[in-house]
Amino acid sequence: MASYKAPLRDMQFVMHEVLEVGNTLATLPGYEDATPDVLDSVLEEAAKFSENVLFPLNRTGDEEGCHFDNGEVKTPKGFKEAYQQFIEGGWTGLDCDPQYGGQGLPKVVGFSISEMQCSANMAWAMYPGLSHGAYAAVNNHGTDEQKALYLPKLIDGTWSGTMCLTEPHCGTDLGLLRTKADPQADGSYLISGTKIFISAGEHDLTDNILHLVLARLPDAPKDVKGISLFIVPKFIPTAEGGVGARNKLACGSLEHKMGIKANATCVMNFDGAVGYLIGEPNKGMQCMFTMMNAARLGVGMQGLGLNEVSYQQALAYAKDRLQMRALAGPKFPDKPADPIIVHPDVRRMLLTMKAYAEGGRVFSTWLGLLLDIETQSQDEAEKQDASDLLALLIPVAKAFMTDNGFEATNLGLQVFGGHGYIREWGMEQFVRDARISQIYEGTNGIQALDLIGRKVLMDQATKLRKFTKIVHKFCEANGDDEQLKEFIEPVASLNKQILDITMQIGMQSMSNRDEAGAAAVDYLRLLGHLVYGYFWARMVKTAQAKADTGDAFYQAKVATARFYFAKLFPEHLSLTAKLKAGAKPLMALDSEHFALHL
Amino acid sequence: MASYKAPLRDMQFVMHEVLEVGNTLATLPGYEDATPDVLDSVLEEAAKFSENVLFPLNRTGDEEGCHFDNGEVKTPKGFKEAYQQFIEGGWTGLDCDPQYGGQGLPKVVGFSISEMQCSANMAWAMYPGLSHGAYAAVNNHGTDEQKALYLPKLIDGTWSGTMCLTEPHCGTDLGLLRTKADPQADGSYLISGTKIFISAGEHDLTDNILHLVLARLPDAPKDVKGISLFIVPKFIPTAEGGVGARNKLACGSLEHKMGIKANATCVMNFDGAVGYLIGEPNKGMQCMFTMMNAARLGVGMQGLGLNEVSYQQALAYAKDRLQMRALAGPKFPDKPADPIIVHPDVRRMLLTMKAYAEGGRVFSTWLGLLLDIETQSQDEAEKQDASDLLALLIPVAKAFMTDNGFEATNLGLQVFGGHGYIREWGMEQFVRDARISQIYEGTNGIQALDLIGRKVLMDQATKLRKFTKIVHKFCEANGDDEQLKEFIEPVASLNKQILDITMQIGMQSMSNRDEAGAAAVDYLRLLGHLVYGYFWARMVKTAQAKADTGDAFYQAKVATARFYFAKLFPEHLSLTAKLKAGAKPLMALDSEHFALHL
Structure with missing residues (x-):
């Protein structure tokens, strides 16, 4: 049977021996307690959860998919229970602000956990992943009142979040978006429009869903400079932070996709739904940009996670499957044939997967550390350097890691030969799941344009x-x-x-x-x-x-x-x-x- | 809506202007009537069938898949009717021997038609494709009686065929195979064993299915030198060539696959089924090898066909979808944005697809012509040259065209952005369908070993x-x-x-x-x-x-x-x-x- 084991040894090698993250974290205020020992024990616990709870739901989730019934969405069997266990373990608030109930751990450890979760069950991991994005949006751009209202719920995981950007006629080119926001006398807005490809847009895991929606104010400029960010809750929160009236928004349908079938990808219709401005009017794109580095690295982790889990299955198969003799003569003459790992070309496939995974692991861990430096460092020069390196290399992490991840999952499938094409073996699911990571959160072509244009040529x-x-x-x-x-x-x-x-x-x-x-x-x-x-x-x-x-x-x-x-x-x-x-x-x-x- | 148009102009350019196949065919006995005009009109008719009959069944076939019920298999809605139309048009016997009812057209035109069919509906095209393989096996290695009994049925399409090679523990390494053939007093054999991954192993398109099965005689050597080829019909033919008693073989289950869902991939159980030796005892592998060139080129055509159809969709989308402005300034200032074909990176994707398709088309057409020369030429030197070039380049055609085909279908999906990941657009189906072509009929790694080992180094x-x-x-x-x-x-x-x-x-x-x-x-x-x-x-x-x-x-x-x-x-x-x-x-x-x- 398929199994997944978190690469703890390699994660520790990268963190402690290569990057020595402990030395850096010790200099960052707020991370005084994040000693190597603490990080290791967090990783170990996260490994158990990914291996024992998430991975067993990966194949079944893909087969079952999500169920849509008149606007309601049910996640596959076991997803809700796993999520419940997840929030009870306090995982949703791991690297969040302690002021609102978070555990205040460094981001760098959060990304390593993210790798494990994507290996174990990418479709599941997207639900808390999206919430974390919503947390970052409110945390970075919300008012104190908004933070006090929403952050504790996002941190304790009882509410979740989404990002509503894409519309039927625009994805890459958000300047074309049409969703409207009409200002009301009470300071709120009525949001109207249709958003598509909304991951985790509707589901049964949480009591409320907070949609972060890009929309236009009536007098807004026509292009990207006229877009504002709103928080549009599925249920309007009561003053006490409870769940109030149903808002005028609904999931119109679920998309039928190539992969990540256990994640609900929704068409979301907003019909004069009550929303609240986050940040300044017409500054919605800037608000999005501040979250983008973490979100894009998060997608890179999907490429890495699938690369690793596919490698583990392919390796086990290559050591087990007997087929042909080694070209240089039998290696196991007592067996009917040699295990296929003796063949140079099978080794080429395995080593490609291994080398991309381990290269991606150290690179992404280093970027995670830079994100910690960027937000926590007191040294302005160090902060600026981190910020510049992130700006430069996040598009590389997103595109290079997901392109390599797709290649790796395909090599994993190929190692299995015909069996790789059969659903029950699970290898083709990794390929299908990996494919989206090259597309969303800015296609890899857009990452490349961002890199060469905005990040490299613009500042000479x-x-x-x-x-x-x-x-x-x-x-x-x-x-x-x-x-x-x-x-x-x-x-x-x-x-x-x-x-x-x-x-x-x-x-x-x-x-x-x-x-x-x-x-x-x-x-x-x-x-x-x-x-x-x-x-x-x-x-x-x-x-x-x-x-x-x-x-x-x-x-x-x-x-x-x-x-x-x-x-x-x-x-x-x-x-x-x-x-x-x-x-x-x-x-x-x-x-x-x-x-x-x- | 998606549409497919056969690339007739390019096929004609390749055939008549670049390769001038008419000049060669005119020298080959039996092809005197295969003038350029005749070839063109065959291609035009085949184009209509692929465009109007096969392509509309492609997406629905993928969604519906095949149905398994207690050993019986139903193909998706419309498949049977399309097949009926196909055999009524005489397409099953196109390049087959006129002595048994075939039309005796050159193979080169057959491969061009094969490209169209794979573009239009690869899963459907595999049914007659497999029959053609069975035809070749019997035609090359059968006795006159066997030919007289089976060929007319395979040619008129009322019976179909399969290739039963793989077993659960062996695919690449057929030397390990265990299926047994027990000789009977009447000269027949009783075949027992389990075969897997049998394409078109069971279905509702034809009156009978002829399984070409590799199995071992009792006294056979243990390795590949001890394998014989048998024909094992689903229904034992009567002396008059009708359908007689049900043979002891059955489809045990259908595989759940990544793609080609409308083709029935069967586990076939032979429980003492009556079979008849084809060719000499213990020479089964050689019999297979003589068909391998055509079969492998046929798989190459799948890569090419999917490359082409994915290109056509991506091109249409790239001209239609408005998103962002050309970097060098708006190309269509009156529209809200420029069509994405103005962007260099979208052009890179389209041109990659186009260049691989057109390169593959001329290469495969040339190989098709070599196959005609190899079988029909009266000039021994010319024959030998054709045979040598085919031996060398068929592995290249199979692997290079299918690897490029997979890359091309992925680029096509990428041009569609998020929409490419949605099933309804059809782009992800091309990716899933293309993926098998890199695996079956000898994985692309095996093709490469065959090339460098047997074809290049072995003869210096x-x-x-x-x-x-x-x-x-x-x-x-x-x-x-x-x-x-x-x-x-x-x-x-x-x-x-x-x-x-x-x-x-x-x-x-x-x-x-x-x-x-x-x-x-x-x-x-x-x-x-x-x-x-x-x-x-x-x-x-x-x-x-x-x-x-x-x-x-x-x-x-x-x-x-x-x-x-x-x-x-x-x-x-x-x-x-x-x-x-x-x-x-x-x-x-x-x-x-x-x-x-x-």
Whole structure:
């Protein structure tokens, strides 16, 4: 049977041995108690919950899906009970403000838990995930009254939240959105419009659902500068914080999707529903942007989580399934055939999954730590650096980790051969679930445009240089180490090259802005490999230093790093060549000439 | 609404203008009547059937799936009627032997029709596709009596066929198979065993189903040399060729799959079912091998068909969907936003789909023609060349076309953004359907091993050199043409390089056979790009020669070729680097050390 085990050893290696998060957290006010021991015990408890409660509901949830009946939505069997156990364990408030009942733990540990939950049951994990986004919106932009009313409920998990952005005619281009907000005499607004693709828009897990809705005030500018953010509760809260009258909003239908079938993806109709402005009028997009880093990293964790769980199943199968003999001669002559893990190509698939998962794990943990620094540090320069690095690298985390996650789940399926295509084995569900992570929260193409446009070219690569300087320093400091040379050299070389390429794209796009758009996706992958290359080199440094412990964990780390540099990192060569080819080959064909072959 | 149009213009361009199949067919006995006009009118009729009958049943077939009830299987609504129409049109016997009622048309046109059917409804197309495989088996290896009994029924489509190879414990490694064949006094055999993943194993389309079953005679050697091929009919045929007694075999259950849900994938139980030997005892694998080229090319057509149909939908959506402005300024200032086809990254996705489809189309048509030459030519040298080129390139066609097909369907989904993930739009079905083509009929990893091991290294690259010589001649003949230079140079360069790389792998694998296994998948893709590069250069030559006709079709061809060389062909750079890294990075990690991160 399928099983999932949280990669605790690797998480601890990353946190304590590579990144030494304890040292950083100790300097951040509010995190004095978040010692390595505390983090470890939280991770261990979270692992048990993911392994024992969430994972067993993953396949059944996919088969059963959500049920829609006249506006009411039922989640699959067991989801409600699991959620109840989750809130009783206090997990919903883990990294939330203690003032409102949260536990005030660092975000970095929250993201590691998020990885586990996405491995175990991504569709389930989205319900509390969305609530956490709503918590962040109210916490960052709500008034004190709003915070006092909503945050305790979101933190204790009895109420949940959603993000209502997309409309039928606009997703990427929110400037086109039409949902209206009519101001009322009492300071509230009546919200009217239709929102689609609303994850967790309606369900039976909580007493109330708080919809964070983007809408337009009557006099608002027509574009993205005329969008405001509202909180629109399913039930209007009473003054005492209880559940009051039903609001004029309803789930019109559930979408039929490729995957994440156990998460209710709703069409939400707002028919003059009472809503309350969050933040300033016409500043809704800015409010959204402040939550975006955490939300996008959260989606990246979905790619990572599915990568890891698919790897674990594929590995178990590859050690169990007997088929053919090793090319170099039988490895298990007493068995009817060798386990398929002896075959180089099966190892290629497994190691690709492993190398992407472990690279993504250290990268995302580092970003989680930066999010903690960004919000908690008292040192303005450190704060700014964290903020700049996050702005630069969050699109990479979202897109690179989910693209690699999709590739990894497909490799996992492939290891199973024909059995991978059969639903009961569960491998194809990981593929279907992973596919959405490349699309929502800004498609990976949009992430790439955000990266190259807003994050890199707009400030003449200032943020990029903050990162390449970190890489450069590491390479300088360790380049003479004979044991590290083979890893440092390719990283140092790409680090230099990426600045040249960036400059070229910048120059070209001054005369033709399509150049940036044409370069975007390849450029993001190139930066992704620089990031992973850097972190693999750092992991090797840590592992080499402990080689004499005789612990095979460290040898495996070095062997996986060698695989990464030999078989995945070289993608940079074709990316570089494609970038050099520029925009012309993409723009030459007239739109009307795409279908002349018919 | 979704729609599909067969790419007739491109098929005709490929057949008549690039490959000039008419000239070749005219030299092959039996194909005297297969003039370009005849081929065109067959293609046109087939297009109508695919567009109007098959395509409308594709989405509904996926939603409904097949129904299993106590051994009986019902196909989705409309499938039976479509099949009836299909056999009434005589399509089942298109390229079959006229002696048994076939129309004797060339295989090359059969494969083009196959592309259309896979675009329109892959799950449906598999039913007659499997029958065609059974036809080939009996036709190649049956006795005259067997041919007289079975072929007319397979050709008129009233009976269908299957291939029963896989068992629960073996798919790739058929040497392990256990199904038994007990000889009876009357010359028949009693077949006992369980076969899984049997496509079209049971259904309601035909009066009888002929199972081609691999099984072991009592005294057979234990490995692949002890496997024989049997025909095991669902109903024992009467002497007059009617449907007689029910045989002791039954569909035990239907598999629940990721895709191709409208095709019945069956567990087949044979409980002493009467079967008849086809070909010689213990030569079952060889019998299978003779059909394998056509079958594997058939799977390649599935990748191509889904690539094309997904492209057509994505293109229509990209021209219709308004979202954001072109980076270089509004293209349609009167509309609320520009259609997304103005964005370079959307064009990258569309052009990738287009370039892979058109490259695959010319490559597969050329292979179809080689299959005709191989069977029909009277010139032994020509026959041998065709046979060698097919042996070499069929694994490339199967794996490269299906891998590209899967990538293309995913790009098509991505163009639709969130809507691509919703079932009603149909884009995610193409992804799910395409995924199986990378697995069955020999996984793409197995294709790669077959290529590098059996087809390239085993004969010291003799077959490979037959192909590189063709490429070399073309490059020599056209390299001085200023208009072709940009296309010829990269092809000529890779053509040379691939021989060097092959030699290196050959040398390395003499001391370590894992080197071939480690290189296999990257090597196949490298050869794939050489093949596509060569055919794109040939298409450009044809198109450039007609540039002065003013027909935009030819300009579009050249623009698509430029895209291919600028943005897809450069993959060879990273493939080459990965190949150079060899087997060591794959083999270094001990099997027991893959899970130390847990």
